[in-house]
Amino acid sequence: MDKKPLKTDFYIQHLYVYVSESERMALFSGLSFAHFLEAIEKPENLLLLKHPYEEASFNMHTHLDFATREEYGQLKRARSNRTGEFCWVDFRSEKQLNSLTAQEQAELLYLGHKKEPVKSPFFTSLQNEYAYLAGEEKELTKIYFRRMEKLGELIAHHFTHIIRKEANGQNFFRRRMKDLIPELPKEQFHKLRRDMSEGVLLSLADPEKTKNTIELHVRTVGEIDFMDEFWDDLDETMRRPLSGRIIYDRKLKGWK
Template sequence: MEKKPLKTDFYIQHLYIYVSEADRMALFSGFGFGHFLEAVDMPENLLLLKHPYEEASFNMHTHLDFATSEEYSQLKRARSNRRSEFCWVDFRSEKQLNSLTAQEQAELLYLGHKKEPVKSPFFTTLQNEYVYLAGEEKEWTKIYFRRMEKLGALIANHFTQIIRKETNGQHFFRRRMRDLIPELPKEQFHKLRMDMGEGVLLSLADPEKTKNTIELHVRTVGEIDFMDEFWEDLGETIRKPLSGRIVYDRKQKGWK
């Protein structure tokens, strides 16, 4: 527990996560498509259920748009520049799209409209790894994982990217490549899965303020109904005691 309440400027990044293990789903706030692109090995193609990308290809069988991996940077820009719902599932080849049954197509349309599956979010024909569902306001992103172990890797990669970008420009951390801060171990987040089932806020402390360490603070905050109010009251939230912390000690060159 901190000796005195922390201020919001003590942190440079926050991420809210609520996990439903039974549904193989994680609800994020403070996490967008650009973050997703940087944090995972992206699938080959995305079937776009709701989207702002005007240059998408059109599949005649489903009457739905899709985008290939070569277009992901344009898709990211379109998502950033326009207010729009953004929902997709991944697939490997257009042959899979052309094999979708009427029932599967109906379930996909429901998924994009209601932001929840009729039955399973994973389709036999598509063999999709993810379902990505985001609202127009960008306050939340719901992601279904075929394999939940990918959640830990996603979070670890996300914060590793932020830490490296942040510390690269600071004199204290400016080192040769061999001294590059190592990746956050995904096992750290596997341990937090139970806490995530209650809703957690992960907060990355400003390295300039923590000096010899890099610290990711964990607070159990519960399931949030209104994300806009949650972020408005962030100052009050971060005064709550920590549930845990993940620390990189530069002298020992390791995470703990």
Template sequence: MIMVKKARDTEDFLHHIYIHMNEADQFVMFSGLTMHQFVKSLGPFNHLLLLKHKYEDSSYNMHTQLEFVPDEEVLSFTKEFMDNPSDLRWIDFKDERKLNMLTSQEQAELLYIGHKKEPIRSPFYYQLQNRFVYLSNEEESMTKIYFRELNDSLHLVVNILNQVVRDKEKGAPFWRRKQKEGYPELTMEQFISHKPLLKEGVLLSLYKIEKSKVSYDLEIRLLPESVYPDEIWDELTAVMKQSPDETIRF
């Protein structure tokens, strides 16, 4: 008797995230990413200079006349928007004394970034020593992030997916958890080998394999040209009918 492999439904997957990397300009477009995930996965963070926001408990910098979030308040700041996402645009910085040394030209460039969601030149400033520029739109359906070290974007995705796995395994029956010494884990080495695909725009989908030894598949699908990144979630069922272009098992 020939067994027909059952097609996976959209709801069978544990997590989806879209990523499109622009290596030349050092930014990555994400869909399905929240700021809380971003900060939790790549923290701890320095202070955040707010370029656009609706946060009421921020501090104020007289030199730039911009509000900021001190490093010790970053986590509480991100939790504020977990259930009520909004337009958030910020750039991190190490030291307020150095922030006060920004020139008028540099301040104007920051205002431009906050308004246009793109820099006039490199968005990484000596005085700020910033690692990121974070630019999200309402409901965070699309988030554009500039990375000083582009591989931080890969660490971000790996950390998020491994956290999903840990949360899933922690919810497993007690008898099975007791037998496990650790959780399956996606490695950077596995993920970075697929970096060229990320430059095309891909949907990453995480699926749990139930066998004698629990493992996970990360399915990678090149996004069809007919589907725009901010429309992925409306078209998800159609997208998932495609066979994955690559699969990472771990």
């Protein structure tokens, strides 16, 4: 890219994404459970395979806990306040839980324990859209998508939410940004899927520093084995050249 890379403190948000298309899976670092819920159409219920939520309901058929949509606020707080594994799959009704076979229940327990499926992370009885698998340290989250197009929607909504949240407390472009800036187009992230299969870092530049533009910078960084070391060495990563840039231009009033 022709522009000199920005320094680390010129960014307000980073998200690491590595995608395995064959597994319909993405690894994220920098995406919390709260971020995830803000960016998707919320499921009716979550079957909790590993969790910190003490007020969860109990299903007699599976002997597993679950949380309803009305409890997600409490579940987010429980997750943010504690370390520990956090794994779940979504479902629509308890009737679906009660129809799980012994084999499916065994596969769910394996999924929560090993953070990988025996055969598939998607269950006939549940018709789940996601399998969300996070380890103890919160540094890496593995998410399986029944429909991979949901990946682009998730990332687009995530960054749009951050931009609009920042705009609430700042005077970007001298007017409220959320009244000016349209939703980040999910198609931009569909185009990045090949790059994501190599591992990318998506970094949102501070609009107060880039002035007339909002810029999301893309760096291909590869598959990362130790995320704590990766974040510790972020200054070095920021010196790498950009492999892409998604920009909102004030004059054109659109993303490009």
